Amino acid sequence: MSPARRIAQLREEIRTHDHRYFVLDHPIISDAEYDRLMRELQELEVAHPELVTPDSPTQRVGGAPLSSFPVVTHPVPMLSISNTYAAEEVVEFDRRVHEWVGPDAPPIQYVVELKIDGVAVSLRYQEGVFIQGATRGDGEHGDDITANLRTIRSIPLRLPAVHPALRNVEVRGEVYLPRASFEALNRLRAEQGESLFVNPRNAAAGSLKLLDSRLVAQRPLRLFVYSLLCDDEAAVEAAVPEMDSHYHRLQWLNEHGLPVNPHVRRVGSIHAALDYCDDWQARRADLPYDIDGMVIKVDPIRQQQRLGATLKSPRWVVAYKFAAQQAATRLKEIQLQVGRTGVVTPVAILEPIFLAGTTVSRATLHNEEEIRRKDIRAGDTVYIEKGGDVIPKVVGVDLSRRPSDSVPFVMPSACPVCGSPLVRSEEEVAVRCENLSCPAQVQARIEHFAGRNAMEIDGLGPAITEQLLRQGMVTDVGDLYTLTHEQLAALERMGEKSAENLITAITASKTRSLDRLIFGLGIHHVGERAARQLAEHCRTVEALRAASKEALETIPEIGPTIAESVVTFFQNARNREVIDKFRRAGVTMELPEGTGGSALGPLAGKTFVLTGVLARFTREDAAARIEALGGRVTSTVSAKTSYVIAGSSPGSKLERARQLGIPVLDEEEFEELIRGQGSGVRGQ
Ligand code: IVH
Numbered sequence: 001m002s003p004a005r006r007i008a009q010l011r012e013e014i015r016t017h018d019h020r021y022f023v024l025d026h027p028i029i030s031d032a033e034y035d036r037l038m039r040e041l042q043e044l045e046v047a048h049p050e051l052v053t054p055d056s057p058t059q060r061v062g063g064a065p066l067s068s069f070p071v072v073t074h075p076v077p078m079l080s081i082s083n084t085y086a087a088e089e090v091v092e093f094d095r096r097v098h099e100w101v102g103p104d105a106p107p108i109q110y111v112v113e114l115k116i117d118g119v120a121v122s123l124r125y126q127e128g129v130f131i132q133g134a135t136r137g138d139g140e141h142g143d144d145i146t147a148n149l150r151t152i153r154s155i156p157l158r159l160p161a162v163h164p165a166l167r168n169v170e171v172r173g174e175v176y177l178p179r180a181s182f183e184a185l186n187r188l189r190a191e192q193g194e195s196l197f198v199n200p201r202n203a204a205a206g207s208l209k210l211l212d213s214r215l216v217a218q219r220p221l222r223l224f225v226y227s228l229l230c231d232d233e234a235a236v237e238a239a240v241p242e243m244d245s246h247y248h249r250l251q252w253l254n255e256h257g258l259p260v261n262p263h264v265r266r267v268g269s270i271h272a273a274l275d276y277c278d279d280w281q282a283r284r285a286d287l288p289y290d291i292d293g294m295v296i297k298v299d300p301i302r303q304q305q306r307l308g309a310t311l312k313s314p315r316w317v318v319a320y321k322f323a324a325q326q327a328a329t330r331l332k333e334i335q336l337q338v339g340r341t342g343v344v345t346p347v348a349i350l351e352p353i354f355l356a357g358t359t360v361s362r363a364t365l366h367n368e369e370e371i372r373r374k375d376i377r378a379g380d381t382v383y384i385e386k387g388g389d390v391i392p393k394v395v396g397v398d399l400s401r402r403p404s405d406s407v408p409f410v411m412p413s414a415c416p417v418c419g420s421p422l423v424r425s426e427e428e429v430a431v432r433c434e435n436l437s438c439p440a441q442v443q444a445r446i447e448h449f450a451g452r453n454a455m456e457i458d459g460l461g462p463a464i465t466e467q468l469l470r471q472g473m474v475t476d477v478g479d480l481y482t483l484t485h486e487q488l489a490a491l492e493r494m495g496e497k498s499a500e501n502l503i504t505a506i507t508a509s510k511t512r513s514l515d516r517l518i519f520g521l522g523i524h525h526v527g528e529r530a531a532r533q534l535a536e537h538c539r540t541v542e543a544l545r546a547a548s549k550e551a552l553e554t555i556p557e558i559g560p561t562i563a564e565s566v567v568t569f570f571q572n573a574r575n576r577e578v579i580d581k582f583r584r585a586g587v588t589m590e591l592p593e594g595t596g597g598s599a600l601g602p603l604a605g606k607t608f609v610l611t612g613v614l615a616r617f618t619r620e621d622a623a624a625r626i627e628a629l630g631g632r633v634t635s636t637v638s639a640k641t642s643y644v645i646a647g648s649s650p651g652s653k654l655e656r657a658r659q660l661g662i663p664v665l666d667e668e669e670f671e672e673l674i675r676g677q678g679s680g681v682r683g684q
Contacts, residue, residue, distance in 0.1 A: 003048050007056075010041040014057040015156070015257075022154035022222070023259040055129060055157040062147040065212035068625065069143035071616050072134040076229055078120060078172070079139060079309055081295065081319040087274055090296065093318045094270035097298060100307050100315065109299040110273045111247050112265050114280060115319055116224050117290040118176030119205045121149060123225075128159040128167045135208065137618035148208050149175075151217040156257040165235040166243075171258060173225030177204045178288045179358075181220040191461050194452055198391075200290050222289070224261040225253050246299050266299060277320050284322065285356055293321035324385045327360075328398060329353040331382045334365065334409055336416045338440035340448050341524045342432040344415070344422060346371060348382065348394050356386045363392040367429045368411045377406045415440075436574050442476060443469055445522050449477040453528055454520030455509040459502045467491050476574070477520070478581025480506055510587045517582075517589065518544065523569045525562045532630065533557050534566070536604050540590040541579060545570040556605060556640075557632075603631030603673075606642040609657070612650030614667050625674045637662065645670045 001009075014037055021027040021034075038057065045052045052059070084090060097108060120136040133149035134142040149155055152175065159167075177185070182200040189196055197203035207219040228249040230236045242248045247266045254260040263280070267273050277294040284291055298304050298316035307315040330351040337345045346365040353360055363384050365371050376382060376394055381401040384392045415422055415433035417440040422431045433441065446465045450457035457480070468474045473487055483506065488499035512520075518541070519531035526534070537555045538544040544566065552563035569575055582589060608626050610619055610633065617625070622645065623633040637644060637656040644657040644664045657664050665673065 003044055004051055007041065007044050007048070007051050010037055010044070011056055013037055014041065018057065018153045019156070019257050023257065057153075057157075060150050060153065060157075061217045062150065062213045065214075066147070067211065069145060069211070069621070071137075071141050071618060071621060072132065072144045073141050073615075074122065074134070074137075074139070076170070077139045078122060078136040078142070079313050081317050082313045083293075083319045083321050085321050085323055087320075090274060090277075090318060090320050091270055093296075097307065097316070101303050105303065107268060108303070109247075110267050110270065111250070111297045111299050112267060112273045112276045113226060113295045113297070114224075114261055114263055114287075114291045115293040115295045115321070116174040116176050116226075116261070117201050117292040118174040119201070119208055121145070121173060121175050121208075121223070123149065123155065123171045123173070125159055125167070125169050125171065128162060130155065130157045137620065140613070141616075141618045141621075143209075143618070143621065145208055147213040148210065148216040151213055152221050152223055154223050154259040159256050162256065163240055165232055165239045166230060166252075168231040170229040170231075171225050171253065172227040172229070173223050173259075175204055175208060175221050175223050176200060176289050177207070177219065177221055179290065180288060185219065191463070192458055194458075223259055225258045226250070226261070226295070228253055244301050246297055246301060246304070249301075270296075274320075281322050284325075285354070291322075293319050295319050325356040326383050326385045326395070327353050327355045328381055328383050329360075331376065331378060331380050331394070333378045334371070334376075336412065338415060338417050338433055338438060338444075340441060340444035340522050342434055342436075342438065342441050343430045344433060346409070346411075348376070348384075350382075350384065353384070355384065355392065360384060360386070360392050363394050365394055368409070368431065369429050371409045375408065377402070377409060379403045379406045436572060437475060439469055442474075446474070446477055446480070448522050449480075449520040450509075451520075454516050455512050456505075456516075457502075457509045458505045459498060460505070464491065464494070464502070476578050476581075478578040478585075481510070481581065481585030481587065510585065512588065514539070514541070514589065514591050517541070517587065521569070521575075521578075524565045526565065529632070530558060530562050532604065535591065541582075542589070545576070545579065603629040606631045607640055608633050609635065609637050609641050609644045609653055610647075611644060611653040612647030614645070614647040614670075616667065616671070622670070629674060 014034075017027065017029060017034055017037070027034075041056070042058050045056065045058055082093075084093075094108070098105075101108065122134050122136075122142070123130060124132040124134075126132075130150070131146070132144060133146045133155075134144055136142050150157065177200040179200055182197065182203050185203055186196045197206060203219075204221060207216055207221055210216050227246075230243070236243050243252065247264070250260050250264055265276050267276060273296050277296075280291070280294060296318050298307065304314070304316040309315060332349045332351060335347050335349050337347050339345065346368065348363045348365050350361050350363060365376065374394070374397060376397055379402070381398040382394045383396045383398065385395045386392045411422070411431060413422055414420065415435065415438055418433065418435050418438040420433050420435035420438060423434050424431050435441070443462070443465055446460070446468075447462060449455055450460040450465075460480075468483075468491075471491070473483060474480060483503070485499050485503050488494055488502055489496055491499075494502075513535070515528070515532040515535035518534050519526065519528050533555050534544055534552075538547060547566070549560070549563045549567050552558050552566055553560060579589075603626060608631055610622055614622055626633050631642075634641070637653050637660065639660055641657070641660070641662050644653060644662055645667070646654050646657075646664050647667055654664065
């Protein structure tokens with residue numbers, strides 16, 4: 001057989017197996033067999049590079065990372081859906097639909113779908129080939145994330161032969177991460193000392209934003225498609241009459257290899273639609289992915305067109321969202337948790353209970369006042385709720401089941417970890433442990449210091465940190481720099497190779513920029529932004545340590561609270577000792593000589609306000625570019641604003657800028673500025 005024929009055959013086979021695995025959830029060969037097919041194809045393509053085509057399964061993962069995503073304009077805006085939590089409002093929606101369609105229309109059929117809790121994307125097929133994928137963005141302009149979407153193997157790179165009227169289409173859907181993959185990803189990140197994603201949706205969104213598609217390929221993202229837009233609707237109507245129904249369009253997508261959620265149902269009345277929604281509300285935990293409600297759509301495309309849309313959302317669709325899920329369980333005890341800055345938070349330890357797909361055994365209680373207000377006691381049966389985020393809350397108590405001997409909660413007066421007296425600060429409800437060597441704080445401080453936005457020490461996760469503390473190898477972050485290979489290699493579950501990697505990572509962290517070091521110190525109230533300002537204006541740790549409260553307050557964005565906190569931090573002898581350890585180890589503690597603010601980005605210290613619509617950027621994109629260059633974006637124009645960026649149809653912000661005499665840049669000037677060509681502007 002000729003190499004060309006074999007290549008074609010392998011590609012077809014691999015596509016079929018991808019479809020079976022990722023869309024039908026029904027593989028018929030083992031992973032090893034699949035890998036063998038893939039390897040054979042790769043080898044043939046290496047030997048015959050002239051036969052490589054962009055739609056080959058080997059070409060899913062692209063080349064070098066991008067520096068940013070190009071902007072895509074959606075030919076049909078990606079609107080949102082009007083939401084409701086109340087069945088009566090769904091009935092009201094049905095009434096309005098009837099009113100709009102008119103009395104002579106046939107009875108209305110609805111299609112009911114799961115509302116997948118992920119990230120909306122659009123996929124463009126031109127001549128049957130997947131050519132572009134984009135995020136929703138602001139609805140009109142999104143990011144071009146084609147390379148990232150190509151890595152999702154349930155997305156066919158080419159549609160099978162179709163009617164000519166259906167070769168140029170846009171498919172929309174939701175990218176999501178199955179719950180099990182989300183948990184596995186977080187476990188891996190915890191081991192590697194990286195910050196955790198709060199829920200599968202954030203993990204999916206974060207993954208699609210990665211500029212390196214090779215990293216995206218390692219995240220097992222999935223997709224469900226839920227709509228088909230045809231470039232030439234008139235031709236489709238004439239040639240393929242059955243495409244006049246949303247339900248049939250979903251069937252068509254399914255038949256053409258795109259992943260349509262199997263739980264779609266067409267019903268003849270709004271009451272049947274609501275019943276189906278109730279079924280899923282009760283069964284949502286059985287699904288391997290998160291849904292946050294149901295979507296009810298008018299089925300006939302012609303009726304959809306007649307109903308049209310408001311500025312925000314189409315009139316033919318409504319989202320019936322699920323209320324937060326609740327469950328009742330017994331609160332075994334109230335424990336105290338000590339955070340990085342010593343803040344002590346009460347946590348409810350619960351009789352484990354299964355809720356919304358995970359087993360819950362802890363819930364936050366926020367603070368003492370909240371416990372008192374809700375009168376939550378150990379031994380109580382409490383209602384817990386999981387809202388949009390994964391950390392469950394205690395929302396109430398079933399007083400009828402309170403044990404007769406229960407007593408109100410009293411905040412202990414000593415730290416549960418080190419026994420130091422707890423201090424209540426005047427302006428906050430929080431209670432804190434002020435012992436800097438409290439092991440609970442040290443552990444959390446080291447994790448923060450090693451975190452991705454601080455000194456980024458890969459491989460220094462919670463488990464290793466705990467061992468280092470237990471063995472007395474470190475007492476604060478300064479000690480990390482005197483750890484030896486032998487010490488590390490002797491730890492549990494630590495081989496020669498990982499010890500070596502950790503030493504390399506620790507050494508590499510010595511040259512992180514000053515702002516990351518300052519952020520890493522974990523000074524109360526000093527976040528990344530404040531750390532950047534402090535670094536830019538003080539330029540050395542020495543100067544920061546010597547600065548008075550008044551001097552610090554003259555720095556932009558630094559108010560009395562941060563200034564006070566910095567001064568208090570350096571008054572503490574133990575903290576000064578940590579700085580001395582850094583010095584001895586050769587950690588970089590100043591901005592490089594001769595760099596202006598530019599070591600922090602050319603726009604450091606500049607504040608921007610965006611108004612109107614930009615043609616080539618979404619708002620988020622423009623803001624991200626500014627922030628990447630060290631600038632800041634705020635929403636109101638004031639005397640402190642450095643520039644207003646005005647797109648088309650700007651609002652009152654432009655007027656205000658003119659009144660205040662603040663420079664206004666149009667889109668082109670803004671582009672020049674971020675490309676670094678607007679030196680005139682930059683120097684101002
Ligand atoms: S239809 C204009 N169907 O929910 C209507 N959306 O809150 C187009 N979503 O932006 C959307 N599952 O990202 C539709 N089965 C489904 C959906 C769905 C999830 C998302 C979608 C949309 C958001 C609105």
